[in-house]
Amino acid sequence: MMLATIVPTSTWYLILGAILFGIGMVGVLVRRNPLIMFMSIELMLNAVNLTFVALSTKLTDINGQTAVFFVLVVAAAEVVVGLGIIVSIMRRRSEISVDDLSALKG
């Protein structure tokens, strides 16, 4: 069978990472809900992680996977701080939209 002999190469993973990054970027640009914007940022981070792992496997270099490990840690810290900021802003406002947050004044 013809299909069984096709093996996905690292180029396929890189292209999938590029598409995922594009979707995340459009999400950040289009959506107004700060929570959804955060999720889109997570999508972009995951796209970069996928690219790192694909190249790490392709080039037989483990340092790419180490970079992904650090990206995971930083992403966790970033989400914690960001959600803390969103919660403390939303205590004062009921509507959740980044258009209302154009001024830093509470």
Place this chain on the structure above:
Amino acid sequence: MELVVFICAAAMVLAGALGVVLRSNPVHAALSLVLTLFGIAVMFVSQHAEFLAAVQVVVYAGAIVVLFLFVIMLLGVDRAENLETEPLGIQRPLAIILGLGFVALLITAILKGRDALNMRGDGINVASDGDHDANIRQIARSIFTNYVVAFEVTSVLLIVAVVGTVVLARKRKSDKDLIGVAP
């Protein structure tokens, strides 16, 4: 077989990503994010990065998405928002054109660099030399020798994040007290 796994995982990733961007209810968006993260974890396994796949499931799907859902429920924004109204009319088409152009640029760069990549990499599996723990052992050696300073700085980062969140989330009782106490 690998092709089937790739196609299924890619479908999961793309469907989840489109769900995050297009669903109007934030809870549905968070659950779509879980779908994407599991798809990425499957891809990590098929790329012989088993440790990172486990960490992906535990940290992302287990911790970060639960945190998102907690905040959504805490703020009470788990209603569908109206996506029809758009204050800036040109923003959406402009963003989509920008995204498509960026993806096209990236794919062009990937296809241009494919030959150089194929010349450098011989595509041996990082992990499997008949040894099931090889991936974890290699990552551990890399983290705890070459990147040990970065690893320690990471712990400082986590502590700063925890303290910052506590400061942000606590109730501001002390402000009023200070005002009252001030002469």
